[in-house]
Amino acid sequence: CRRVAHLREDELIDVDLEWFPAKSPQVCSLDQIFWGRVLRVDKSHAFISLSKSTIGLLPLEHPFPNLTEGQAILVQVKREPIPDKGTKEKGPLLTRKVTFGGRYCLFHPFHKKRLISSKVHDPAIRNRLHNLIPSDEPFTLRESASRALPDQIVSEMALLREKFIQIEPLADKAPCITPYDSLPSSHRWMRDLDASEGNKILVDSDQALKDIRHFLKIHRPDLMEYVTKHKGSLFKDFGLEDFWDSLFEDVVALPSSGNIVIDITAAAIVIDVNQGDKDSRGTNLEAIPVIVKQLKGRHIGGNIIIDFMGIETTFQERNQLKDQLLKEADNLNLPLDVFGWSKLGWMEARLPKRRLPLWDKL
16 A cells, blocks of 8 residues: 655645555445446435445435436445444445546536636636537536646546546446546546646655556646655655654644544544643644644544633634634635534534545555
8 A cells, every 4th residue: 555645835735545456446436437226216315236245325316317226327426435333334425416527627417507616716717718618518617727728628628528428338237337437646636736836746666656657648748757756755754654643543742732632433523622831722723723634634524523622712712713724624625614613612513524534444
């Protein structure tokens, strides 16, 4: 297995663990697309066979037509099969809203609208991008498209169309995995890199170097010059070992000698903030970036309860904590929803549960 990390201006953005080749057949990885076969239909969802041993759960979605038993259906993995204490054999959560992703575009073959990322604010740029999308084709142009040449965008739209065309004839073989494989984290990071930002792609093994060059040759030849073989251990030399180890601990230290305690239960992720050398307000603010990095690095999600220091925290201080938590989550592209404070003085939040926790990949 390989440990991989994504840094921006020496600030850690994400880490992951990848198996090459795969530890087991990737029949349920996030964003993987299948031709499944309907086994049973209930009032609100259907059970879909993805392989001889894997059954996924598909909520009945509007505006798709009703399903019948035995029907072949194209689905995409929306949440990986994440085991918990109550249901060890939980299958993946599926959707019929299939999306093919690229660096500049998202192709939604069963959608009807042309969309531009909300991160593109300039009306002139939005209009220019909108005119690049054929009127009858459901593409979303990502924020990165605002810095791309028209030919690059049009070429990628053609590539994503072709992927869908290649998959359509496989319906007769359902249930089966399609040629459209979800990308491992490192490949997704490289696909989305902006070549003008002075990137470095460092690897410390010959096999990783070979795999990355093969991927870039096909998908991002403009990044080939940034790939370098690193002498030594990347995680050690970039000071990431302590953070990596902390992802498997219940107690995580704060810089001021305080700590946070992370307890993962079947119903919620409970985080307790304990005071160090700083006052309660300073400890709380110091804990927020640590909490966000731990949530993202561990690949966990669900209901979240945070017990910050200071039971009698003022209304103004509570709003400051909430705003800072949302800001840190946004910096790391973590889709965290913060609902506010309970009557017991706990902050309540929720993070979509989509990926297998990091420790379950070992």
